[in-house]
Amino acid sequence: QDVGLIQLNRPQALNALCDGLMREMRQALDAFEGDPQVGAIVITGSEKAFAAGADIKEMQNKTFQQCYGGGFLTGWDRLSTVRKPVIAAVNGYALGGGCELAMMCDIIYAGEKAQFGQPEILLGTIPGAGGTQRLTRAVGKSLAMEMVLTGDRISAQEAKEAGLVSKIFPVEKLLEAAISCGEKIAGNSKLVTAIAKESVNAAFETTLAEGNRTEKRLFYATFATDDRREGMTAFVEKRKAKFTDS
Numbered sequence: 001q002d003v004g005l006i007q008l009n010r011p012q013a014l015n016a017l018c019d020g021l022m023r024e025m026r027q028a029l030d031a032f033e034g035d036p037q038v039g040a041i042v043i044t045g046s047e048k049a050f051a052a053g054a055d056i057k058e059m060q061n062k063t064f065q066q067c068y069g070g071g072f073l074t075g076w077d078r079l080s081t082v083r084k085p086v087i088a089a090v091n092g093y094a095l096g097g098g099c100e101l102a103m104m105c106d107i108i109y110a111g112e113k114a115q116f117g118q119p120e121i122l123l124g125t126i127p128g129a130g131g132t133q134r135l136t137r138a139v140g141k142s143l144a145m146e147m148v149l150t151g152d153r154i155s156a157q158e159a160k161e162a163g164l165v166s167k168i169f170p171v172e173k174l175l176e177a178a179i180s181c182g183e184k185i186a187g188n189s190k191l192v193t194a195i196a197k198e199s200v201n202a203a204f205e206t207t208l209a210e211g212n213r214t215e216k217r218l219f220y221a222t223f224a225t226d227d228r229r230e231g232m233t234a235f236v237e238k239r240k241a242k243f244t245d246s
Helices: 019-033 064-070 073-080 097-104 119-123 129-138 140-149 156-162 171-186 190-205 207-220 226-236
Strands: 003-007 042-046 049-051 086-090 094-095 107-111 114-117 153-156 167-169
Touching: 003 171, 019 073, 042 140, 042 171, 049 086, 049 097, 073 097, 086 171, 086 226, 094 097, 094 119, 094 190, 097 107, 097 114, 097 129, 107 156, 114 156, 119 140, 129 140, 140 153, 140 156, 156 167, 167 171, 190 207, 190 226
Parallel strands: 003 042, 042 086, 049 094, 086 107, 094 114, 107 167
Antiparallel strands: 114 153
């Protein structure tokens, strides 16, 4: 009950991210975001594919005017604006839009056979949902440039070594591990967890000086919460804290 689970389920297309699938994902995110009992969200696919990319059949005949005028792919950004922590449990292929979707999450756990890639260059285009930006921030310019310019994939182990992935698990243990992480997060103050997520995200969006100022303001803000008082009191009294998310 503390962890919301979203499973991408379009097996005949390796979970290619069509408009309908993305609309349903946004609806699920909105529902979990509005549920005060949910403290974390896990997104996963199948053992064969987390998501093998955007649905090329849907986009192959689009024009520049349709893309620009209609804000093509902007709806995908909903995942990156969720205030609750989101964990991606990636088995199999996370390619193109699938890799971008995983990178919008806060934590990526990978199955040992997972593969990550941005192969858009092979289709005569480039990533359009954060692939050139989040990948570069996660793994550095050299590897990101190589992946984007060649379309080559990297393994789960390479992704972990590069900093894209947090942990690797056997395929059959992956979802259980991701849910366990979500439960651990959900056991803390949901209010302070949202503050902590905001502070870490500031590191990707601002200068170091501005990020440090943001952190200080948010740190001070926790002293206005009941949960900060309870957490420190419980520590001093050598007991487990009972957070009320207030």
